[in-house]
Amino acid sequence: EEFLAAFQARIDAELKIEPNDPMPAGYRKTLVRQIAQHAHSEIVGMLPEGNWITRAPTLRRKAALLAKVQDEGGHGLYLYSAAETLGVSREELVGQLLSGKAKYSSIFNYPAITWADIGTIGWLVDGAAIMNQIPLCRCSFGPYARAMIRVCKEESFHQRQGYEIMLTLCKGSDEQKAMAQDALDRWWWPSLMMFGPHDADSTHSDQSMAWKIKRFTNDELRQKFIDATVPQAEFLGLTMPDPDLKWNEEKGGYDHGEIDWDEFWRVVKGDGICNRDRMKARRKAHDDNTWVREAALAYAEKTAARETAVAAE
Amino acid sequence: EEFLAAFQARIDAELKIEPNDPMPAGYRKTLVRQIAQHAHSEIVGMLPEGNWITRAPTLRRKAALLAKVQDEGGHGLYLYSAAETLGVSREELVGQLLSGKAKYSSIFNYPAITWADIGTIGWLVDGAAIMNQIPLCRCSFGPYARAMIRVCKEESFHQRQGYEIMLTLCKGSDEQKAMAQDALDRWWWPSLMMFGPHDADSTHSDQSMAWKIKRFTNDELRQKFIDATVPQAEFLGLTMPDPDLKWNEEKGGYDHGEIDWDEFWRVVKGDGICNRDRMKARRKAHDDNTWVREAALAYAEKTAARETAVAAE
């Protein structure tokens, strides 16, 4: 009781919690789950974009895409490290991903089927991720907050890069414009779903808000994202695939149409078009390369043994 | 002695030898080796052409190519069956191919890298094969001779089809003509090598001629092939990649330049550009599908056992 109150007081005073600080079990558990989920999302998120590295239309775009996917791997690394400070190993977390126990962002269960999808993923998916992540830079847990600062910087670069791909397409041929519009049509609703269920239906929100793991509600973040994105779409000359989308002068933001939550839950539960392919790809990468990790371990042990032997002489 | 003389008399009388007839061990051995090598060539020969099935330029060509490769598989089947009449199982022969003990036609160790190669393989490689095979329709060993009659009919269809591809290319754009010329440049010499070493250097020839397994020497067949092919190339408007090639009025045939026998032996010994890929592909097909063959066998045994049980009731 007293401990919880003191902990909450630290949080309220905007002091950072560090790995060795005492913390409530629930706080630790929530953070591990969230950070791991975030790390897994970065790793799985490499797949839809990775699908276009061999086919990128120019060398400049190929290099930028490869670098972007590499950044995502890097984010995965920081995040697994941040989770490890809470006493859970990367192996364990990866095991949870591969067994299907841990979740990752459902957006990556949609396929990247045209080059415009690469632009759209940067523009909308990274854009939505940034909205979620900027407040996390002030998260009460120090290692997560610090990882997020670095991640956000790179994500916003990716977001601009994605938007720039869209701009190029929208200034291009009719085919390119159609490709851009089609990608927006397919990714817009899923990107709104990235913010999670409406506040009224969100389970973990209140406690996370109190602990300052979360600083805005799902609906608040979604609203910010819509308000930021609609003018960008207008600038591109693209049409939002939502006939109910319109400016609401009173609230100073856009109203939007009904989100298809059935689809959201279907994909979360594993029934998106790519869920199976994503897990198959991750498991295959893991299983096919077990021998490599074993070799690295065996070599490290041999080397350590040799060094000990030399030191003992 | 007496038996050998009687056997030779049968051969000389142009009587067919059938599987259950007595025959000299050497005759049997030569035939097994030759028929197996021929069968293996059909199977390995599916690979360079198979490489273009997914990329054939039109649906008509795709279907024709798939049908052609299927025919080659069929030839492999007849030929393995013909070899089996001599008391050696298909498993054993395939084992010799996969272990590298048995040879196949070296021509298939050259890569099919452009669409024109598909035309050229039909025109030259099937053309050379037919030259070799037509006399085999009169081979002294009955099952081989009968298999050859069927094979030759299909091969000559393939040869015309290949020539027709070349004709289309040569009537086409400059790029297509260049593609056709390039393919001829790469395949001409290897196709001359298909007839084997010069008669003076050929080891198995004399006995095979006496046994009427062979009816023409390597050089005779090569000469026939050249004489038939040069006018076809002229009709296509292509240039033979042999500056020494010229009509010899006296012998009523073409003289040709020196064949690079070093290359021939290098490729025979395993050092052609595709030898390793071909064997890897065949071994992989075999190894990856061991479980399928085991399942088929297990099922056949179960079914037989069930039928016996029913019959016993």
Added chain:
Amino acid sequence: MPDADLKPETLFKYVLRLADDQLILGQRLGEWCGHAPTLEEELALANIGLDLLGQARSLYSYAGEIEGKGQGEDDLAFLRPEREYLNALLVEQPNGDFAVTIVRQVFHAAFMVPFWRTMTASSDETLAAIAAKSLKEVEYHLRHSSEWLIRLGDGTEESHRRSQDALEELWGYASELFEMDALADEMLDCGIAVDAAALKAEWDATVNAVLERASLTRPMDSWSQSGGRSGRHSEHLGHILSELQYMQRTYPGLSW
């Protein structure tokens, strides 16, 4: 001949859907060339692939006629962007191991047999004629792939496990075959199309019978995927197209 109020675009699209299914599955079977489990199966897979290619060719030619813009079979087969291919997701799934290929074929053939049989009564004479020819072909495909599935299911422990895995892997793609939409309904009303939804019972009976003989367990209907009919594909199709279209894209407008 089609109904008076039928829009040619509708029929065009309907025929393309059918054509794309057969082309893409034929292309997948072509990938097996030189890699099949036995020589006999090498020939059988090529045979099925050839049948499907042949059906696709007739359908594309007819689609080109309907459209009336001078597009031939190759224009339609090779020169559309990915989003305009209308095949079901099932046929673009990777070959996987031999069990996956066989299960995919059983699913497809068990659908196409009643489909083509019904289509023989189409008021569209061309489709009815294509159906009559194709029916005999897919009856063989169904027989051949069912026999293999029974062998694999009732073969060894490994082959049983692999075929059960293959069933689970592809199960959710079967339901798309039975989907009807506004376009298909319109075609049905004109007496041209087949009511795909109505074929489900026969498909179930066919597949159940095979599974029983194969000692395999029918998967739960716990998931399903669709989107192919409106050009929303998995990531696999793009890679298929990069090979399929390579020559036509690289050398446009030439004769081969």
Added chain:
Amino acid sequence: MPDADLKPETLFKYVLRLADDQLILGQRLGEWCGHAPTLEEELALANIGLDLLGQARSLYSYAGEIEGKGQGEDDLAFLRPEREYLNALLVEQPNGDFAVTIVRQVFHAAFMVPFWRTMTASSDETLAAIAAKSLKEVEYHLRHSSEWLIRLGDGTEESHRRSQDALEELWGYASELFEMDALADEMLDCGIAVDAAALKAEWDATVNAVLERASLTRPMDSWSQSGGRSGRHSEHLGHILSELQYMQRTYPGLSW
């Protein structure tokens, strides 16, 4: 600046050979994306791939300038037919397992380190500058891949076997790197090119040292393959190109 008697076509081709090597190897490394053995290695392979792509871009741009027909890096990278790609056969070989990828990288980097080091003294200032930048990059590639090969060779029985197999599989492709021909000789005489044949001793020393630390056996020089420098490739390149070129071939002349 190039010699007065040097034909621009010769230099153009020489630079293309170099550019194609780096592009095709970079493309192969890109295929690993999302499939690497560890997250750290995912980043390392991408890193090496990025370096190679960067080198390829500088080289293609320069080749375009030399040619003087207005072709940019993308025209040269994406719009040539297969027979005009001049990369060595080594770099187009499939990724195989991780051991094959690592051995391919060791072979390539052990050659490129002395190559770029020598090229820094080229009389061609552009090539000398590209060489100086690239040298640092390939030194890292060599260090990274050598360390892996040592780990794999001296790791477990399986990793030892796989790396020895990988060595045998790729050994015969190394010799093409050292080949000189009339074109390379002409460039050497002008003081532009590197005498590749002269780098063999250093390559041998580098590779031997790694193999020794890795407890691996140097394969016999019993076979060798070449042809890439004159555009005679293995069947692998065509499949690489069908993906690499897909967008440029499908949508010619657009900006992306």
